Amino acid sequence: MAEAGVQSEDYMAFLRQPSSNMDDSGFFSIQVISEALKVWNLDLIPYSSQDPVAMTARENPVEQCAFICNFKEHWLTIRKLGHQWFNLNSLLTGPELISDTFLAMFLAQLQQEGYSIFLITGELPNCEADQLLKITRAFQPIKPQLISDTDNAGSSDNSGKNPTQFIDEDALQRALAESREMLEAEDAELQRAMRLSMEGITGDSEEQTSDRVETAEEIRQRRLAYLASTDNPQAEDTGTQDMTDDAMLQEALKMSMESA
Numbered sequence: 001m002a003e004a005g006v007q008s009e010d011y012m013a014f015l016r017q018p019s020s021n022m023d024d025s026g027f028f029s030i031q032v033i034s035e036a037l038k039v040w041n042l043d044l045i046p047y048s049s050q051d052p053v054a055m056t057a058r059e060n061p062v063e064q065c066a067f068i069c070n071f072k073e074h075w076l077t078i079r080k081l082g083h084q085w086f087n088l089n090s091l092l093t094g095p096e097l098i099s100d101t102f103l104a105m106f107l108a109q110l111q112q113e114g115y116s117i118f119l120i121t122g123e124l125p126n127c128e129a130d131q132l133l134k135i136t137r138a139f140q141p142i143k144p145q146l147i148s149d150t151d152n153a154g155s156s157d158n159s160g161k162n163p164t165q166f167i168d169e170d171a172l173q174r175a176l177a178e179s180r181e182m183l184e185a186e187d188a189e190l191q192r193a194m195r196l197s198m199e200g201i202t203g204d205s206e207e208q209t210s211d212r213v214e215t216a217e218e219i220r221q222r223r224l225a226y227l228a229s230t231d232n233p234q235a236e237d238t239g240t241q242d243m244t245d246d247a248m249l250q251e252a253l254k255m256s257m258e259s260a
Contacts, residue, residue: 030070030118040125044068047107047117057119061107062100066120069110078107079124082133093147097140 028036034044045054047067057064066079076089078098085103087096098106107117124130 028075030116033068033075037120037122040122042120042122042124044118045121047119048111053121054119061103064119065122065124067107067117068120069115069117071110071113071115078103081127081130082135082137084133084138091146091148092144093150094144096144097138 030044037044045051045057047054047057061067062085064080066077069076069078074091076087076091078085078087080086085098085100087098087106089096110117
């Protein structure tokens with residue numbers, strides 16, 4: 001066809017004809033992919049075939065290196081990176097981590113959904129992700145979502161906003177208010193504890209002071225009572241303190257005069 005010239009009408013018409021191996025959306029047939037993989041010495045084997053390699057893979061898919069799956073005009077890859085399996089589906093927001101125990105069930109689920117699965121055999125080319133995940137395992141607390149789901153969620157009630165940056169303002173304000181109330185309650189409790197602590201210290205000091213005064217007063221009363229009983233055993237209790245004070249004063253003057 002090209003012998004007549006690449007600019008000939010026949011050749012241009014041939015180029016305009018639809019190809020069974022690719023289309024404008026970027027879809028390639030299994031034949032094209034198989035030929036492309038041969039560049040890296042990789043082969044494709046239908047996963048459900050009676051090929052011994054495929055039968056071994058169905059019994060223990062974890063020991064394989066990769067699978068490619070096709071449904072209608074969509075391809076996805078399931079590949080081992082490091083020591084873990086990932087679903088590299090371009091329709092998801094990111095790679096999906098697949099546990100070893102779930103891998104066989106995931107492949108069976110794809111088959112039930114109508115996917116054609118092919119096993120890739122051979123040694124895959126080295127890549128940075130594979131080397132990194134051999135050193136550090138990946139953890140994925142939140143599974144990726146379908147891109148179409150995130151787009152629909154963002155356009156339904158939050159038009160004009162980026163769904164990944166959307167924040168519930170009401171919930172945020174409630175959380176801030178609750179946080180302020182907790183801080184105020186803690187501050188009030190702290191002030192009350194400090195006040196009680198100070199009152200306890202003051203009360204203890206006053207109690208200790210009153211104890212000292214009472215003890216000195218008791219000693220003084222005992223002394224006065226003793227002197228009163230010595231000088232005037234017949235005196236009444238009501239006049240004991242006055243008479244004793246006077247007697248003590250007279251005694252002191254007497255002793256002063258004697259010493260002079």
